[in-house]
Amino acid sequence: MAKLQDKVAFLTGAGAGIAKATAKLFVAEGAKVAIVELNREVGEAAEREICAAGGDAIFIETDVTKDDSMKRAMDATIARFGKLDIIFNCAGGSLQEDVPVHEMDLAVWHHTINLNLLHPFLSCRHGIPHMIKAGGGAIINVTSHLGLMGSMKPAYAATKGGIISFTKTLAAQYVAHNIRANAIAPGSIRxxxxxxxxxxxxxxxxxxxxxxxxxxxxxxxxxxxSHGSSEDIAAIALFLASNDSRMLTGSTLAADGGRSTYLKIYDGDD
Ligand SMILES: NC(=O)c1ccc[n+]([C@@H]2O[C@H](COP(=O)([O-])OP(=O)(O)OC[C@H]3O[C@@H](n4cnc5c(N)ncnc54)[C@H](O)[C@@H]3O)[C@@H](O)[C@H]2O)c1
Incomplete structure (x- = not known):
């Protein structure tokens, strides 16, 4: 039996990278997927690829940083598939301009907060009522190993660290509705x-x-x-989306090959 048979998943940033690989794996396991993506070209290409392979997917052109755009994306998902079981919040990233605090342009801070932290809040805000209606669901947020430790990118670190506590709070707040919330902290993904x-x-x-x-x-x-592929993270997302992880909520799985866990000193030639 497929692990996500007839489940409906809403995946942000699914035109490329980790979320696209996850959308493909979810479909292979029986799910129908909404590809929630800003870039029309890659979003349409992902939809075509999945449908050509016999899957059921809809591309919804969306800016995940905008409340009205996210509401429209959720409405379009429900209009097409009738329900919602899984949210995979994956769109995100950092800017080169994410420099030390006293030198950072405020626009860089706001951009990063909106993309990495406001966005999962907005998908939960619009998606959770549908999950409650469906009798439960799974939320998976993508953070980073740089959310588990300090780094040289203050805005990225603040947002990715914020996702971890946000995930714990979702777990606490929606347990009564049979909704689990977990996060994945990838290392370096090709x-x-x-x-x-x-x-x-x-x-x-x-x-x-x-x-x-x-x-x-x-x-x-x-x-x-600590170096993996989008498919490595997709496999962890499948675990968190499926009943196999039914004992997990509020957790962050560090898929970073130990980088946030232990310290090793480099003793090779430079
Ligand atoms: N790749 C890595 O090494 C790595 C490591 C740790 C964490 N992560 C995290 O994993 C997530 C995915 O990373 P990736 O490398 O797969 O990204 P990616 O850049 O390959 O894909 C991100 C997708 O999100 C879309 N997107 C960007 N802004 C958007 C917006 N406002 N609205 C809708 N869609 C938007 C992009 O168009 C793109 O298709 C990110 O949150 C990132 O921080 C990645």
Whole structure:
């Protein structure tokens, strides 16, 4: 029996990366999916790909940072599929301009808060009433290993840390409605965007690699399990969405190969 037979899932940012891989896996396990995505081109392509493989998917052009846009996306999901069982809040990211607090432009802070923290709040605000009506559900929020520890990106860290306590609060608040809420904290995931950014000649293979490239190579040596694929995170999302994880609520699963758990000192050649 498929693990998500006839379930309806609302996935933000599902035109690319982790959420797209998750949408495909959910469909393979019997779910119908709403691809809630800002970028029309990738959103339509994801919908085409899933439907061509025999799945049931709808792309809904949405800005997850806007309340009215999220309400429309939820209404469109219910109009198409009639109910809601799973929310996967995955759209998000950080900006290069996320620099030390005293140097940061306020617009960078607001952008990051809206994308990474306001957005899961908005999908829960509009989605939870439908989950209550359905008799329960599963909410999965995507944070980061940088939400579990300090880092050099204050806005990103604040939002990803906020998601972890928000998830615990959702767990407490909706347990009576049979709704579970959990989070995933990925390490370094080889999405199309990451490959473009890090695995190019200038970044990794330059005669004298940049400090960022050297740090990345050292991390790979120290924490080899911390580098994964979108499909690795999709598998954890499937576990959290399905009945297999029925004892878990309020948890954050650190899918980061130990990077937020133990300290290793680099003793190789630089
Ligand atoms: N990739 C990693 O290494 C990594 C590591 C830790 C955490 N994460 C987290 O995982 C999540 C997904 O990351 P990814 O690498 O798969 O991202 P990605 O950039 O590959 O995909 C994100 C998708 O979200 C969409 N999006 C962006 N802004 C949006 C908006 N306002 N409204 C609707 N859609 C919007 C983009 O168009 C894109 O399709 C993010 O929250 C990120 O912080 C990623």
């Amino acid at each position: 999405t199309e965007r990451q490959i473009k950014r890090y695995e190019n000649k200038d970044f990794m293979l330059a005669e004298k690699p940049s400090p960022a490239a050297r740090t990345r190579m050292k991390m790979q040596k120290l924490y080899p399990f």
